Structure formats: structure tokens, C-alpha cells
Amino acid sequence: MTSTPQETVERALGLSKADGCVVLATEVAETNLRWAKNTLTTNGEMRSRRVAVISLVNGATGTASAVVERSAVDADALESLVRAAEQAARDAGPAEDAMPLVEPADDHPGSAGWSEGPAGTSVEVFHTFAPELSEAFSRAAAADRLLFGFAEHIVESTFLGTSTGLRLRHDQPTGRLELNAKSPDFSRSAWAGQGTRDFADVDVLALDAALGQRLDWQRNHVELEPGRYETILPPAAVADLMTGLYWTATARDADEGRTVFSKKGGGSRIGERLTDVPITLRSDPWAPGLQCAPFLYTTRSSSDLSVFDNGAPCAAAEWISGGVLANLTTTRSWAQRTGRRPTLQVDNLLLESPDGAGGVDDMVAGTGRGLLLTTLWYIRVLDPQTLLETGLTRDGVYLVEGGEVTAAVNNFRFNESPVDMLARIGGVGRTERTIPREFTDYFTRTAMPALRVHDFNMSTVSKGV
Amino acid sequence: MPEIDPAFLALPMRPLADAALSRARELGSEHADFRLERIRSQDINLRDAKLEGSHTGEVVGFAVRVVHQGTWGFAAGVDLTTDEAARVAERAVAVAKVSAAVNSERIELADEPVHPDVTWVSSYDVNPFDVPDRDKIALLADYSERLLAADGVDHADAILRQFLENKFYADTAGTVTTQQRIRLEADLEATAVDAAHGQFETMRTCAPPVGRGWEYLTGGTWDWDTELSRVPEWLAEKMKAPSVQSGRYDLVIDPTNLWLTIHESIGHATELDRALGYEAAYAGTSFATFDKLGALRYGSPVMNVVGDRTVEHGLASIGYDDEGVQTQTWNIVKDGVLVGYQTDRRMAQLMGLGRSNGCAYADSPGHIPVQRMANVSLQPAPGGPSTEELIAGVDRGIYVVGDRSWSIDMQRYNFQFTGQRFFQIRGGEIIGQLRDVAYQATTTDFWGSLEAVGGPQTFLLGGAFNCGKAQPGQTAAVSHGAPATLFRGINILNTVKEGGR
Numbered sequence: 014m015t016s017t018p019q020e021t022v023e024r025a026l027g028l029s030k031a032d033g034c035v036v037l038a039t040e041v042a043e044t045n046l047r048w049a050k051n052t053l054t055t056n057g058e059m060r061s062r063r064v065a066v067i068s069l070v071n072g073a074t075g076t077a078s079a080v081v082e083r084s085a086v087d088a089d090a091l092e093s094l095v096r097a098a099e100q101a102a103r104d105a106g107p108a109e110d111a112m113p114l115v116e117p118a119d120d121h122p123g124s125a126g127w128s129e130g131p132a133g134t135s136v137e138v139f140h141t142f143a144p145e146l147s148e149a150f151s152r153a154a155a156a157d158r159l160l161f162g163f164a165e166h167i168v169e170s171t172f173l174g175t176s177t178g179l180r181l182r183h184d185q186p187t188g189r190l191e192l193n194a195k196s197p198d199f200s201r202s203a204w205a206g207q208g209t210r211d212f213a214d215v216d217v218l219a220l221d222a223a224l225g226q227r228l229d230w231q232r233n234h235v236e237l238e239p240g241r242y243e244t245i246l247p248p249a250a251v252a253d254l255m256t257g258l259y260w261t262a263t264a265r266d267a268d269e270g271r272t273v274f275s276k277k278g279g280g281s282r283i284g285e286r287l288t289d290v291p292i293t294l295r296s297d298p299w300a301p302g303l304q305c306a307p308f309l310y311t312t313r314s315s316s317d318l319s320v321f322d323n324g325a326p327c328a329a330a331e332w333i334s335g336g337v338l339a340n341l342t343t344t345r346s347w348a349q350r351t352g353r354r355p356t357l358q359v360d361n362l363l364l365e366s367p368d369g370a371g372g373v374d375d376m377v378a379g380t381g382r383g384l385l386l387t388t389l390w391y392i393r394v395l396d397p398q399t400l401l402e403t404g405l406t407r408d409g410v411y412l413v414e415g416g417e418v419t420a421a422v423n424n425f426r427f428n429e430s431p432v433d434m435l436a437r438i439g440g441v442g443r444t445e446r447t448i449p450r451e452f453t454d455y456f457t458r459t460a461m462p463a464l465r466v467h468d469f470n471m472s473t474v475s476k477g478v
Numbered sequence: 479m480p481e482i483d484p485a486f487l488a489l490p491m492r493p494l495a496d497a498a499l500s501r502a503r504e505l506g507s508e509h510a511d512f513r514l515e516r517i518r519s520q521d522i523n524l525r526d527a528k529l530e531g532s533h534t535g536e537v538v539g540f541a542v543r544v545v546h547q548g549t550w551g552f553a554a555g556v557d558l559t560t561d562e563a564a565r566v567a568e569r570a571v572a573v574a575k576v577s578a579a580v581n582s583e584r585i586e587l588a589d590e591p592v593h594p595d596v597t598w599v600s601s602y603d604v605n606p607f608d609v610p611d612r613d614k615i616a617l618l619a620d621y622s623e624r625l626l627a628a629d630g631v632d633h634a635d636a637i638l639r640q641f642l643e644n645k646f647y648a649d650t651a652g653t654v655t656t657q658q659r660i661r662l663e664a665d666l667e668a669t670a671v672d673a674a675h676g677q678f679e680t681m682r683t684c685a686p687p688v689g690r691g692w693e694y695l696t697g698g699t700w701d702w703d704t705e706l707s708r709v710p711e712w713l714a715e716k717m718k719a720p721s722v723q724s725g726r727y728d729l730v731i732d733p734t735n736l737w738l739t740i741h742e743s744i745g746h747a748t749e750l751d752r753a754l755g756y757e758a759a760y761a762g763t764s765f766a767t768f769d770k771l772g773a774l775r776y777g778s779p780v781m782n783v784v785g786d787r788t789v790e791h792g793l794a795s796i797g798y799d800d801e802g803v804q805t806q807t808w809n810i811v812k813d814g815v816l817v818g819y820q821t822d823r824r825m826a827q828l829m830g831l832g833r834s835n836g837c838a839y840a841d842s843p844g845h846i847p848v849q850r851m852a853n854v855s856l857q858p859a860p861g862g863p864s865t866e867e868l869i870a871g872v873d874r875g876i877y878v879v880g881d882r883s884w885s886i887d888m889q890r891y892n893f894q895f896t897g898q899r900f901f902q903i904r905g906g907e908i909i910g911q912l913r914d915v916a917y918q919a920t921t922t923d924f925w926g927s928l929e930a931v932g933g934p935q936t937f938l939l940g941g942a943f944n945c946g947k948a949q950p951g952q953t954a955a956v957s958h959g960a961p962a963t964l965f966r967g968i969n970i971l972n973t974v975k976e977g978g979r
Contacts, residue, residue: 015557046577047949049756053581055948058573059554059844061539079611083536084556097534104611105529136569136576147579161759163949191949193759204759241978269633270671270678277676314531315523390762391885395896395916398678401977403894403916405887426885426892426918428976454951472976473918473969477762477889 016088019128021064022174024088028095031102032076033069033114034176035323037310038062040131043167046139050159051150058136064091065312067320068098069114075107078320080312110319110346114177122298122307122326123173123181131170132184138166142212149221153194158228160221161193166212173310179324183306185360186210189448189457192217193408194224196231201421202478203227204388204408206249208448208457210302227387227409231421235412236474239425243383243439244469245376245413248461250389251364252449254402254431255294256456257392259362261400262332263317264341268351273400273432274341281341288336288435292366296359297329302446303458305360317358319344330356336435361458366441369462376442376463378416383465385411385418388450389427401430404451405475424478425471440465480599482658486516486644489538490558491656495648497560498542501567503650507544507551507574509587510567511649513800514540514558515843517641518607522614524636527622529615539843542567546574548584554844588826588833590803592652598797600659601790602691606640609692614638617695618664621706625668628710630717633669638662638695639687639943641955645800653802661793661955662694663687663943666706668713679913681713682898684734684880686940687955689791712899712911719911722900724972728875729917729965730868735897736856737940737958738881743921744776744783745854745958747890748810749837750819750829761947762888765921766816768829774816777925780859783811785820785852787836792853793941793955794839800847803836810854814925822849841952848948855939855959862933865962870906871930876915876970877901877908881940883916894918896973916971924965932962 016024018038025036044058065082079101083094117124142164153160166188173181188209195202203224209215246254267274267281276282298307309325311318322345331339340356348355377385392404406425411418442463449459495512502510517537523530540563541554551574555566606614618636625634640662648654667682685700694700731739746764751757753764766774776783787794787805798804801823810818821831822838839850869877880898887893900915901908919927941957 043950044573045950046580048580049758052583053549053577054756055552055846055848056550056573056577057552057554057846057950058569059541060556061537061554061844062556063537079532079534081534084538101532101534101611104615105532106615109525109528109530136573139576143576143579150580150582159755161755163759165950191759195758199755199758199763202758270673270676271633271669275673275676275678277673279673313521313533316525316530320531390888393883393885395883395894396914396973396977397680399974399977399979401973403883403885405885405892407888424887426887426894428894428971428973430977433977454946468978470976470978472971473892473894475887475889475892476920477765477887477891 018131018172021086021091022172025066025091025095026174026176028092029068029176031068031099032071035067035320036174037065037312038172040170041167042133044134044136044138045163045165046143047163049161051154064094066095066098068102070099070102072107076111077102077105078108079105080320082312110314110321110344112321112345114175114321115179115324117178121181123183127180127182132168134166134168138212139164142215142217145217149217153221156225157197158225159195159197161195162191164190171310173324175324181308181324185306187457188212189453190215190217192220192224194221194228196228200478201228201231202408206448206450208446230411230418231409233420235420235422237422239471239473241468241470243380244466245373245380245383245385246464246466247373247386248445248447248463249450250386251461251464252447252459253389253392253451255362255364255461256449256452257402258431259332262341264343265316265347267341272397274338282338283341284337286337287333287432288438290366290438290441291335292333292364292441293331293335294333294364295329295331296361298327298359300361300363303361303460305458309357317342319346321346322357325357327357327359330359363444363460364462365444366462369441369443371442373463376440376465377413377418380413380416383413385413390451392451395428399430400432401428403428424475426473426475427470428472429470434466437467438464439467480602482597482599482656483644489514491646493560494540494558494563497563498567499648499650501564502542502544502571505568505571507546507571509545509650511543511647512540513843514646516644517842520640522618522638524618524622526633527619527626532611537842541843542570543846544570544574545585546571549574549578549581550585551577552846585824586827587823590823590833593655593798593802593804594652595654596798598657600689600795602660604692605642605660606662606692607642621666621702624706625666625709630670630714631668631710632671635667637665647800647802649802655798655802657797659689659796660691661687661689664695668709670713670717679713679717681709681716682880683709684898687793687943689793689795715911716899716913719913721974722912722915722970722972724970724975726967727970728872729968730872730875730877731963731965732879733938733940733960733962734880735878736960736963738884739895740854740856740958740960742884742886743890743893745851747921748819749849749851750821750825751849753819754825757947760949765889765891770816772817775814776811776816776922777814778928779814780931781811781814781925781928782857783854784857785810785818785854787852789853792939792957794851794853794957799836799838800840801834801838803834805836808835820849820852825849839954841954845950845952848952850947850954851945851956853957856931856961858934858937858961859931862931862961865932865936868930868932868962868964869903869908871964872903873905875903876912877903891920893921914973916973918969918971924968927965927967928963929966930964936962
């Protein structure tokens, strides 16, 4: 007989003989469709379950922790899991990030609905989407274009219990559609992506029509040389650059002199103005449409996360405020060591400017000569000192002249730092929901504006499409 | 000779397979396969010789894949009961039915010999999951302390990753396989911080991830003592090294760096699913399209590249793939010409190749198998030169060691790589390190400029655990062997200048 996740949490906590214990029981339901060349390629409906036991063992010199996580643990196997975590903690030695476990509080975020079952999903979530996709295939075929892409819906239900009495749950729906249209010879390519909680707001026919327009734009093609260009980055491209920046924005690494956010002479660059443009980069667990866990749960300790912080409320935080570096992700233990307040990592990211207005089309209309991008791809850090990143433009680079798209151009390899780039922002659009195309496997909840950036470094030409 | 873990064999895989496959047959599926996996994993991270985090994991689950009236269906579950196995088979058929609306290509698989009940275990001495955690942490702390004890090293990071992967596979044709493999990776990285100038730099060990056991960290297969003693010297030299002048240089590339260039510019480019467009929206396509098979000049005549899933200690090595196909070895580039791809059963049938070369792989019980990379390796020249002899043949160049940053476009043309160490060569001799170096090229230009490959004494099997592909994303481990190599006239960028400083 299979236990409910709540029963698993209670039983594991009851079995624990350690000095402290955190149990995370997670139920995952997911379904997906993938297609290429106007036909299905793979699909699936998967369920999984995992239980993580984090044991804390006090010693003479501090508290040790270890995480042991298994899938599909039945009642009999639970005791061996708890004992394995205890043995691993005894082997570990004192943890540098040791902190007292979080205590329950009135109105603790995530404390509602503990006893309800996991939310779940199934392939039926695509019941209206799949026929529309079929219709999109027909329209695409009739218009001589090929559709490729992926639709996915995941619902992850997390139940967190601690020996200090916390009982928290979070149901996280994560959905996305990626649609790519190509000409039959693959020489022209366009992309659209959308994050969604339930697929009710997905209009694949409208997206396909928009991609058709982009492919038409690409019929006129000119070759451009590498160089520094006035460049319009649409929200999806901005999302990838800001996600990379966010992942690097950890207090401990900066304080130790090891990142772009380290200050010459020691310490971090918190308080330093990064740009004269009044942009704010922030996270907020309650951001509409981008809701994510209002408390921290993790099975890993690193410079940006600590298993001791499990259950701690994730407050809304500003990382960049009005152009000034304001906060770096800070665990409770690092906050204590450095006399700061903790600012825990949150699973969404928004970039805004009070002056932000208009979309990509408005930005094009206001451009004398420049490039309009679609997405960025294969982004990797080239030089961590400046967070210089390299990557490719993908699925549509357009030449803008006199306020209009006049031609499609070749792809480029860019070498740019998302931090240095902030000082060269020449325009900010209105913030809209988007997904980072490159990092969407790990991070989907973003809202970004289009940005106009001066002297964006297109380093070499890529023949790739 | 290691044997399959009895705890895995005790799982009820055969009754579950019978329940799932018979249900799929009853529902009219023309093909069904059942795969039950257990993947044990452990990550241990140390920061400045202190444990930062440890995570020990175990995933157990199973999947049923069907071809139902010409459409794929896939479902996965975790409860190891015959009722659940039958239910998951029903869900796989249900997924096929919903998907039929968007499927216009009838799925057929290439025929393969049936392997009625076969077993395969990878080659290792000590199962790392039998080693106490405290011994592992103590060894990593010792290795970290050696780095921290050296002048100029401010931080040391240590990462140990270990996997024990068990797969059971059965299909409606009658193939049944039971397999086990182990892989392990350890990285030690030293960081120097010059706070006064706001500068930092790192140097990492080049020991590749391998299909070996715990003996890799303690035995004689990698010289950890020498490498750990030299990392601080190399780091100190790098901190003071002059910044490179951008331009064209001859490169002698060490296999510790070239494995990644092979991976990106040959390994991915010769995956047939990419060449056919099945990854076009995500991982990308390939310039090496199917019509160029047998004709494309990939590189110079000294370039010979082999794909295999059989080499001992190779990360992609296994006995049978996730479609029950026995693994093989084949040519991908012969004398500089494209002659082969990596395939699975569906693509082999589609393109009339006769049979699959055994590259189907799923990274977990919850994921559908897709074509994944074999060990793709550049062959050494019998009796070929040493690394020193290659360097002696360069007047103005750079010797590149160790991998670091990597990026390549979606059609596998334009790539850019950095490394751990770039040694300046003048008049055939190394005269010290350079900083801020990246090399950038277009794939066929680069391999066309390959002038010489070293002998077997320079050959090393490199690799990675983290090759990503497919949606939902799947991670695969793969090895790439290479000899030392000499390339002429490669574009070198200065990364500080690229950043506009």
C-alpha cells in the first residue's frame, strides 16, 4: 500500500533519532508532446515520487548535516532511508552553514492546505491544445513552412516537515510552449515561446501566424560583418542574460572576491551603481502569473542555498534597485556571519523600469539603424571576472533601418557581459511575461522588457541557422 | 569481475515486464518495451577543505514505450506492482491515442537480433557506494589541503560525483537485458584572489570523468599527486602571465582540451536525429546533412574519427542500448571524409540503413530513449609524434591544455573555446603561459587545418557527465579520446578586449 506524502513525512520524522530532521516528500506529474517537421516525434506522461531526509547531528564542534534522497519509498524502506541519512550526517563533520532549523510562525507562508492530496496533471491537459496544434500543422504545411517544438506541463507538489514542527506544502505548476517555424530548406527560422500554468492561455495558431510573418521578413537576406551594433533584445533574450546574472549574484562568492560582484579592495559591490537607467531586477513569490514557492526548499547546500534554510519564508527581494546593485542571494548562515539580513533565492525574476513602455515593434520604429534579435543560444561564461558571456543569436536577426525591418541578416557569435551591458542600455520597453530560451529547463518564470543596447559586441559571424 | 548488485536483481522486474508487455499487446500495440532502472548517485562538495554539501540519491522506476497503430506512446511510473505496470502500459497507449492527432509519420523500427537473456557489467575494481562517506570526505579534504597549503592559493573547491546505474530491459520481440555500470568524476580547483587589483583566477585538475570505480582516486590510473602539486604553480604563473595578442596562431592542442571540441563539433554534428531535424527547435541541427554522407570533406586526410559504445572505461560504453541493440564500433570520419552517423532503430529504418548502431539512451526511468552520443574519438597515428615533437614543429603558437568555456552554434559551425592553460610557443619551445585566450573557428575550417596527430602514447580518453539534449532535457555521460594534435593558423581572441576593456 502506497503512503500519502504527508504520511511519509510524519513517519520519517517519527523514525528520526537525529538531533534535527527535515523531510521533503515530492510528487511529480508531468506530460509532454514534442514535434518536428509538422509531426509528432516523442511524448509522455510520467509520475515520480521522491523523499529526501536531511539529518542534523550535533557534535563537539558544531552540527553536521547530510541529505539522502530516494524515489518510491514504501513504508518498510523508510526506516533504512532515515538511518542512512543519520549515518551520512555522522560521517560528514560540522557543517559551515549550520543554523537552527526554522520555527513555525503564525501565517507561515505555505502552511495552508497541508492535508490535501497532490495536485497532479495528465496528458488530458492538452485536450484543446493538441487539436489546435494539429490545425497549426495543416496551416503551416499549406503555407510551405515546417513546425518544430515542445509542449510540457509539470505539476510538482512538495510537502516539507521539520522536527521543529513546520508543515508546509507547495504545488508548482510549470508549463511552457516552444514553437519554431522553418522554411522547408531550413534556411529561414523563427521562434516563439511562452510560459503557462495550465495551457488555457496558449494560442498556438496565433503564434504560428506570427512566425509566418517572421519567415516572410527573412525572404530578403543580407550579410553583415561582425562589429558592435545598436541592438534590440526582445524579452526572451533579455531573460537569458538576466537569469545568468541572477545565478551569479551570490553574496558569499562575491564577498570572497570570486565573482563580477566582488569589489576591488575587498567585499562586494552592493551599493554600486551599475547603470544610469532606473531599472529594477527583482523576485517576488507572489508576482501574478509567475507565482512560485513562498518558502525555501532544497536538498543541496552550496554558496547560494542551505539545507538548514528549509522552510524559511522567501521574501520579495530587489537585486538591482533603480540601477544600483542592492542585494545578493544570502543564506541565513552567511547573513549571520556577515551581519546582513538573509535574502533567499526565489524561483522567478522580473526586470522593470518606471520609464518602460512599448514593445519590440515600438522599439524598432524608434531605431535609425540597428539589429533586432530573436533569442540567444549556447550561452557560456567566457571570463568570470567580468561575467563576460559568449553565445549565438538564433532564429532571426533583422536589420532595422529608418524605423523598419529591411532585411534578415546572418547569425553572430556575441561576447558580452550582462553586467557591463546594463550601462549601455539606451531604451527599455514594457515588462511582459517570457521564458529564457536557453535556460528554460531550469528557470521559466520571468517577466522582462525589450532592451535597446548600444555597441552590443557581435564578435564573429555564424553560418548556422 | 564485478557482478550485478543483488539488491537490484531482487526488484520484481520480470513480473512487471510481463504485466506491462502483455497489457500493451492486448491493447493492440505492435511494439512494446519495458525498462526498469535504478540509479544511485552521490555528490560530495568541499569548499576550502570543509564539507559544503553531500547528497546521496537513488531513483527507481520503470517505463513502458509502445508503438500503437503507428504512433509512439510513452508512460512511466514508480510503484513496483504488476497492477501499476499494467496501468502504465495503458497510459502509454492512451498517450499514443491523444498524440495520433498530431502524428503523420508511421513509426516503424529496424529489425534487430533478439537477445533472449543477457547480462553486462562495466569494468571497475571498487564500487564507490561501498566506500564509507568519511573516507571520501577525508581524501577530498587532503587533496584540498594540498592546494590550500601552496602560496597564492586562496580557495580550493572539490567536487566528487559518482553513479551506479542499473538497467533492465525487455521487449515484445523477446530481448531481455540486465546491465550495470559505474562512473565517477572528481575535480579539484584552486582560486587565487588579488583583492587589491580586484582580480581572480582559477586552475582546475584535468583528470577526466571515467567509467571506473573508487580506485581511480587512489590507485595508479591518474597521477593525482603530481597534478595537485603543480596546480598552484600553474595558477601563480597564470596570474602573472601576459595577456594574449589576438590573431592567428598555430595550436598544439592537448587531449585534455580537444575532447570537448570533438564532442561539440563532431559528436553532436554526426547525430542522425540532428541531421534529420528532430532536434531543430532545441539542441539544433547539423551542417553535416544526410545527403553529404560519403562526400563531405570534414577535415584533413589525417583525421580519422570512430564512434563506439564498447571501449573499456568509456562513459557511453554499455553492452546493449535502451532499445535492446548490441553496441558496436564504426567509422564516422575516414581520411577526413564523413562516412557514418550515430543512429537508433527508428532512424535506421527511416533512412534505410538496415540496422541501428545502438545509440538509444534514456537518462532515467522517467524519460523516453532518444539517440544519444557514443564515445566519439579521434584516432592517433601509429608511430606518430609525441607532444614535444609537435611543439617543436611550431614557430609561433600556443599549446592548449584543459577545458573550460565552450559554445557552438545550433548547426555546429561556429565554435569558441577557452582552456585551463595556454602556453606560448616560440621557435619550437614553450616560454610561459598567456592569459585571456579563446580560440574560435568554423568546424570544417578547423579540422581542415589539422596538420598532424600524435601517436598512441599521447592518447587520452576525456569526457563529461553533463551532455544535454532532447525535451524534456536529458543528461548523458560520454567519453572522447584524442591524441595530441597540431592545427595551423587558428583565430585567437583576447577575452578582455572582447569585453570592451
